[in-house]
Structures are given as structure tokens and as C-alpha cells.
Amino acid sequence: MTMNDIPVRDNGRLDISAVRRQQIIMASRKLVSTEGVGAVTIAQIAKVMGTSRGVVNHHFESKEEILRATLMSALKDASAATDQSVAAKDDIGEVTRLVVGLASSENDWWPVYIAFLAESASHQFARKMIQESDRGFRANLAKALGDEARAGVVLGLMKGLALQRVVDDTFDVDEAVAAAIQLLSRWQRVEV
Structure with a gap:
């Protein structure tokens, strides 16, 4: 939280x-990014915060409400980090390099997003939230790239490359992005 x-x-x-709610959300983000969505319990949040379960329960009606606020907070940070930069670019390769680089950085929003992405396979609330965030990001990419289909391909590519980096810290992101840029630049020249 900034000033x-x-x-x-x-x-x-x-x-x-509002300050207390933000503290709860940040504790939940910490748990999700380090231990996964399943680790988020009222008791664990209270433990991370050094407070009681009653304090957490006073500010949120349910665990699901906390999880929604957690993902929305991470998505807000991701959007702030990417939207303006993506909108200013019109080259698929530059956009891909930018977003994969941000996703590979030390920000906690990417691990939070990944945890909810995994959770979306079995939980409707996570699926719906991921769909909404992806639609918004795809729309921004489409503005930059001029095409919704290209935006979907780039989003999928970015997620795939960033996921590989998350699961394998020896994965050379720069080399993979360079190869992707080569492939995408050839794809750009093809008229359908």
C-alpha cells in the first residue's frame, strides 16, 4: 500500500x-503466492497478520469474499503494470517480451494469478474471475495489435512462456521470447 x-x-x-481490509488482502496474497489458494483460511490469515480470527471475520463475510478481493487486488496490480505499456506498443514481439518479463519478475501478482488459474479448473468463482481478467487484458492487447484473434494468441503465448519460467527457473525466457518473436513476425506477414 502506498501513500x-x-x-x-x-x-x-x-x-x-479499509486499512484493515487491505491488510487482510495482503496477508491472503502472501499465502496464495507462497502456498496456494488452498492454504488460505481465516486462521492462517489471522496468523500471518498476528491478529485474531475475529478481526478477519469482522471485515469479510466469508473466505470466498477474501479470495475474490485477493485476486482482484493482484489483477489491479498486474493491470497497472501492463495495460499502459501494452497500449503504447504495436509490435507483437515487444508486447510479448514486456508481459513475459513482468510475469517473470519478483511481483507477487503473477503467482497469485497462477494459483487462481489452477483453481479455475475446479472452482467456478475462480474461473469466472480469470475469464473476466483475461477478457480485459485481451481487449487491451487487441487495441495494441489491431486484432482480437492475435491478442488471444499472444496472451496464450505469454502465459505459456511465463508458466515455463515459474516451474523451471533454468528456462531461458529471453531465448524463448526471441524465438516467439521470430515465429510471430512471420505470422504477421501472412494474409488470411
């Missing part, structure tokens, strides 16, 4: 409830 993110009420006073 610009500190919630203040209309009367100028600090919104303690």
Missing part, C-alpha cells in the same frame, strides 16, 4: 476498516 492508496474518509480521517 496514495491510504483510505481516507470524507471528513479527512483515516478509514481504519
Whole structure:
């Protein structure tokens, strides 16, 4: 949370409830990024925060509500990191390199996204949220690349390359991105 993110009420006073909610979300993000969605329990969040379960329960009605807020928080950070940069590019290779690089970085939003992506195979709420976030990102890519289909291919490529980096820290992302750029540049020249 930055100084610009500190919630203040209309009367100028600090919104303690909003601060506490943000702390809960950040504790949940930490758990999801290091241990997976299944590790998120009210008790574990309270333990990470050094508080009681009652405090967590007071600010969120359910674990699912916390998980939704957790993913939305990670997606907001991912969007802030990528949307403006992606919109400014019109080359598939540059966009791919940018997003794979960001996903391969030390940001916690990528592991949170991956954990929810895995969870989406068996849980409708995660599937719906991933679909919404992917549609938004694909729309931004489509603006940059001029085509929804290309945006879908690039999104799939970026996810695949970034996932390979997550599971194999010896995977050479730069080499793979360079190869992808070569393939995509050939693809760009083909008229359908």
C-alpha cells in the first residue's frame, strides 16, 4: 500500500476498516503466492497478520469474499503494470517480451494469478474471475495489435512462456521470447 492508496474518509480521517481490509488482502496474497489458494483460511490469515480470527471475520463475510478481493487486488496490480505499456506498443514481439518479463519478475501478482488459474479448473468463482481478467487484458492487447484473434494468441503465448519460467527457473525466457518473436513476425506477414 502506498501513500496514495491510504483510505481516507470524507471528513479527512483515516478509514481504519479499509486499512484493515487491505491488510487482510495482503496477508491472503502472501499465502496464495507462497502456498496456494488452498492454504488460505481465516486462521492462517489471522496468523500471518498476528491478529485474531475475529478481526478477519469482522471485515469479510466469508473466505470466498477474501479470495475474490485477493485476486482482484493482484489483477489491479498486474493491470497497472501492463495495460499502459501494452497500449503504447504495436509490435507483437515487444508486447510479448514486456508481459513475459513482468510475469517473470519478483511481483507477487503473477503467482497469485497462477494459483487462481489452477483453481479455475475446479472452482467456478475462480474461473469466472480469470475469464473476466483475461477478457480485459485481451481487449487491451487487441487495441495494441489491431486484432482480437492475435491478442488471444499472444496472451496464450505469454502465459505459456511465463508458466515455463515459474516451474523451471533454468528456462531461458529471453531465448524463448526471441524465438516467439521470430515465429510471430512471420505470422504477421501472412494474409488470411
